[in-house]
Amino acid sequence: MCLAIPMEVVEVEQNMATVEMGDVRRQVCLDLLDGTVEVGDYLIIHAGYAIHLVDPEEARKTLSYFKEIFDYEVSG
Amino acid sequence: MKYQDEYRDPELAGRIIRAIGERSRTAARLMEICGTHTMAIFRAGIRSVLPETITLISGPGCPVCVTAAEDIDRAVALCRQPGVIVATFGDLMRVPGSESSLNREKARGADVRVVYAGFDALEIARQNPQRRVVMVGIGFETTAPTIAATVRQANREGLQNFFLLSAHKLLPPAMEVLLAAEDVHIDGFLCPGHVTTIIGIEPYRKVAQQYGKPCVVSGFEPVDILQSIYMLISQVESGESEVEIQYSRAVNSEGNERARKLMAEVFDTVDASWRGLGSIPGSGLRLKRDFREHDAELHFDLEVPTVRQHPGCRCGEVLRGSCTPVDCPLFRSSCTPSNPYGPCMVSSEGTCAAYYQYHGV
Numbered sequence: 001m002c003l004a005i006p007m008e009v010v011e012v013e014q015n016m017a018t019v020e021m022g023d024v025r026r027q028v029c030l031d032l033l034d035g036t037v038e039v040g041d042y043l044i045i046h047a048g049y050a051i052h053l054v055d056p057e058e059a060r061k062t063l064s065y066f067k068e069i070f071d072y073e074v075s076g
Numbered sequence: 077m078k079y080q081d082e083y084r085d086p087e088l089a090g091r092i093i094r095a096i097g098e099r100s101r102t103a104a105r106l107m108e109i110c111g112t113h114t115m116a117i118f119r120a121g122i123r124s125v126l127p128e129t130i131t132l133i134s135g136p137g138c139p140v141c142v143t144a145a146e147d148i149d150r151a152v153a154l155c156r157q158p159g160v161i162v163a164t165f166g167d168l169m170r171v172p173g174s175e176s177s178l179n180r181e182k183a184r185g186a187d188v189r190v191v192y193a194g195f196d197a198l199e200i201a202r203q204n205p206q207r208r209v210v211m212v213g214i215g216f217e218t219t220a221p222t223i224a225a226t227v228r229q230a231n232r233e234g235l236q237n238f239f240l241l242s243a244h245k246l247l248p249p250a251m252e253v254l255l256a257a258e259d260v261h262i263d264g265f266l267c268p269g270h271v272t273t274i275i276g277i278e279p280y281r282k283v284a285q286q287y288g289k290p291c292v293v294s295g296f297e298p299v300d301i302l303q304s305i306y307m308l309i310s311q312v313e314s315g316e317s318e319v320e321i322q323y324s325r326a327v328n329s330e331g332n333e334r335a336r337k338l339m340a341e342v343f344d345t346v347d348a349s350w351r352g353l354g355s356i357p358g359s360g361l362r363l364k365r366d367f368r369e370h371d372a373e374l375h376f377d378l379e380v381p382t383v384r385q386h387p388g389c390r391c392g393e394v395l396r397g398s399c400t401p402v403d404c405p406l407f408r409s410s411c412t413p414s415n416p417y418g419p420c421m422v423s424s425e426g427t428c429a430a431y432y433q434y435h436g437v
């Protein structure tokens with residue numbers, strides 16, 4: 001039921017967006033999101049609705065934070 | 077693919093696995109309560125790379141698996157009514173009730189349609205004004221707001237032929253039931269990513285503070301899950317119990333307030349009966365009075381005979397994490413994905429299905 005992979009916004013029209021991941025294209029409803037969505041954003045989709053706009057900064061932080069921690073802890 | 081490949085990096089995963097090995101000393105049983113986590117853990121072979129100290133157990137995180145047989149019976153009763161179209165998510169189709177499933181009813185000629193979103197069911201209602209369309213809503217806090225949006229839309233449009241049979245469930249009350257149970261021992265929770273996207277971390281605070289069990293909200297890629305296990309183990313080793321978010325790219329601590337408001341506008345919280353866990357106070361959702369003209373339970377006579385389940389099926393215990401599928405004598409011998417006895421084998425996210433596909437092969 002749950003789509004675990006974020007999908008990229010390729011088109012926005014009113015409260016609907018077209019999202020894409022690989023060859024999969026879908027129409028999703030934006031009614032559960034606050035704020036605006038732009039082409040190029042990544043969305044978490046569940047049962048046809050976008051439930052979250054992926055935070056690129058947090059995505060980067062998660063990876064780098066752990067890279068640093070593990071470098072330190074594993075070698076130290 | 078973006079936000080995917082980098083969280084599957086074997087190099088990074090290997091480092092985290094080593095760090096877990098170095099850090100873990102105390103025996104710890106960690107429960108995941110999301111069917112998507114269960115599948116991801118098996119697919120990536122994560123159980124086999126963890127040190128012996130760590131046991132991963134699967135909890136009641138697969139929405140179709142925890143749907144009570146009586147709810148399936150009600151859906152079956154609905155699709156036998158003349159002129160009714162039943163719409164639901166594909167996962168529910170094969171789940172057995174007492175004596176039938178939606179799939180079987182469809183094969184016998186009932187009009188049951190698989191939809192991908194609530195708004196697809198609305199479209200069916202718009203196109204069939206002379207028929208009554210019932211959406212069978214299942215799923216946790218991630219799905220419930222999408223169905224709330226659907227019902228509100230139906231209401232605004234005055235679609236009098238659209239109904240909802242709500243079998244939605246709320247996860248935190250189930251976590252508490254498990255913590256109070258004597259046959260289940262849990263040292264920490266791998267909390268569901270997208271449920272938390274909606275509910276935020278507040279509901280887990282009680283679990284962490286009152287019950288002293290660490291909670292980490294995890295993403296779905298191998299690196300996410302390994303990092304979350306590392307974070308849980310670190311808490312266990314240092315005697316802490318806090319709520320942490322590993323999956324910060326998709327979850328913030330407040331959750332999605334807009335989605336929660338919509339749920340509160342459309343649904344009341346009620347007691348609900350879970351497969352394997354029985355009735356749990358305040359763990360279900362029912363339409364509010366303002367939306368009662370869309371409530372299938374009020375509109376249809378859904379008296380169903382007493383529930384029967386396959387004798388010998390241990391799905392209930394599997395869902396509680398008090399036994400694993402291999403403890404079930406029917407597992408693999410007579411119960412298989414093509415001939416499933418219980419919902420845990422039916423659903424693609426079910427624990428028995430995961431074991432069947434990945435365990436010991």
Ligand code: SF4
Binds near residue numbers: 418
């Ligand atoms: S293996 Fe089959 S019969 Fe046994 S608990 Fe799982 S679903 Fe039920």
